[in-house]
Amino acid sequence: MRTEDLIKNLAGEAPPVKRLPNPLPRTAIWLALSLPWVGAVVFIMGLRPDLAAQASHTRWLVEQSAALATALMAAMAAFCAGVPGRPRWEHFLPLLPLAVWIGALGQGCIATWLSYGPGGLSLTPDWQCLPGIMMVGLGPAVAMTIMILRGSPIAPTTTVALGALAAGGLAEVGLRLFHQVDASLMVLVWQAGTVVGLTLVASFFGRKILRWRIAAPNTSVMKSK
Amino acid sequence: MAAEDSDAHLSALMKSAQDGDNAAYAALLRLLVPVITRIVSRQCRSGLEVDDVVQDVLLSLHSVRHTYDPSRPFMPWLASIARHRATDAQRRRGRVTRSESAVPELPETFSGDDSNKNLDGPGDAELLKRAIADLPPGQRQAVELLKLKELSLKEAASASGMTVAALKVAVHRGLKTLRERLASGSGDGNA
Numbered sequence: 513m514r515t516e517d518l519i520k521n522l523a524g525e526a527p528p529v530k531r532l533p534n535p536l537p538r539t540a541i542w543l544a545l546s547l548p549w550v551g552a553v554v555f556i557m558g559l560r561p562d563l564a565a566q567a568s569h570t571r572w573l574v575e576q577s578a579a580l581a582t583a584l585m586a587a588m589a590a591f592c593a594g595v596p597g598r599p600r601w602e603h604f605l606p607l608l609p610l611a612v613w614i615g616a617l618g619q620g621c622i623a624t625w626l627s628y629g630p631g632g633l634s635l636t637p638d639w640q641c642l643p644g645i646m647m648v649g650l651g652p653a654v655a656m657t658i659m660i661l662r663g664s665p666i667a668p669t670t671t672v673a674l675g676a677l678a679a680g681g682l683a684e685v686g687l688r689l690f691h692q693v694d695a696s697l698m699v700l701v702w703q704a705g706t707v708v709g710l711t712l713v714a715s716f717f718g719r720k721i722l723r724w725r726i727a728a729p730n731t732s733v734m735k736s737k
Numbered sequence: 738m739a740a741e742d743s744d745a746h747l748s749a750l751m752k753s754a755q756d757g758d759n760a761a762y763a764a765l766l767r768l769l770v771p772v773i774t775r776i777v778s779r780q781c782r783s784g785l786e787v788d789d790v791v792q793d794v795l796l797s798l799h800s801v802r803h804t805y806d807p808s809r810p811f812m813p814w815l816a817s818i819a820r821h822r823a824t825d826a827q828r829r830r831g832r833v834t835r836s837e838s839a840v841p842e843l844p845e846t847f848s849g850d851d852s853n854k855n856l857d858g859p860g861d862a863e864l865l866k867r868a869i870a871d872l873p874p875g876q877r878q879a880v881e882l883l884k885l886k887e888l889s890l891k892e893a894a895s896a897s898g899m900t901v902a903a904l905k906v907a908v909h910r911g912l913k914t915l916r917e918r919l920a921s922g923s924g925d926g927n928a
Contacts, residue, residue, distance in 0.1 A: 513792070515788065518796075522766060523766060526757070526762045528757035529755050529802055531805070531807075596818045598813075664804045725800060726797060
């Protein structure tokens with residue numbers, strides 16, 4: 513097909529389109545869609561009985577706030593990554609809160625080691641973290657997938673990885689509202705580790721999930737001209 | 738036209754296109770073709786069909802035109818799509834060329850000598866000439882008239898005085914004899 517014919521063809525079948533909203537309102541929409549799911553799972557699982565006591569601990573609050581900020585920044589970065597021509601630095605938005613989150617957990621590990629010695633850093637299997645995070649993160653992940661599919665597959669691996677980090681981060685926040693594991697090393701390995709692991713796994717499927725969906729030109733439009 | 742004005746003009750056209758103005762969209766795409774061609778040509782190595790990639794970029798642009806935000810510059814949006822699709826085209830091309838290799842002539846089907854004899858070639862003309870000359874007279878005449886002079890059976894029959902049936906038999910036997918003698922590599926009439 514000649515390029516001029518293709519142009520006539522495309523222009524002939526170009527109905528009005530609904531513009532993609534900016535990343536910030538999209539992040540708000542994603543959060544609004546995800547929170548009811550997270551709330552429902554937390555409600556079903558039951559709030560942990562020591563939640564009020566935990567909420568008075570600065571370290572717990574910092575970790576939860578940093579995890580939430582990581583989720584929100586990752587969501588915003590994922591929506592930015594789906595828009596062609598936006599600056600590359602936006603992809604790194606979640607790095608700072610992620611560093612604060614991992615740093616807070618690491619600082620907790622060091623504080624425990626200083627207080628109790630190496631024996632205080634016991635790592636035992638916690639097989640509830642992975643299914644727990646997956647269960648809480650399912651709703652946010654589905655909402656994120658639907659929303660990033662509206663964008664363009666300009667950076668599919670990055671977009672999907674950031675989307676998974678957003679869903680995983682929000683799931684981690686919800687998980688700690690009903691799952692009573694607060695030892696820094698346990699949280700670092702089994703919870704943050706699960707979130708990072710799921711992010712890496714999801715990134716491998718980036719090009720499968722986000723592809724160019726190009727419809728074949730309707731040649732009848734061209735012929736009728 | 739200054740770059741800013743040009744970008745603003747393209748942005749305005751795309752905004753109209755997003756709102757359903759097909760004429761503005763066609764005008765925009767026509768303006769973009771040389772721009773996309775420049776971007777693609779800069780990025781693509783030789784061997785890639787630039788026109789194909791340009792059309793691919795136009796189709797991609799069409800499929801994600803809702804992602805353009807008129808409050809932002811147009812050219813970075815376009816260049817990002819064009820570069821990305823050119824990279825995809827190069828990747829596809831790389832996959833194809835990795836599984837292909839250019840050869841100066843068709844490769845042998847098998848490595849053995851027998852399987853690579855050029856059976857359709859002229860062969861040894863002298864050997865063939867001697868083998869025909871050594872045929873019995875009836876067979877030789879039939880082969881000469883029907884195969885070398887390429888006469889029809891009717892013409893050959895009138896020229897030789899033989900019947901059509903006799904010519905058919907004679908040419909069949911003559912070819913069989915030639916085949917056997919050439920296969921044995923001799924044209925001395927000893928077969």
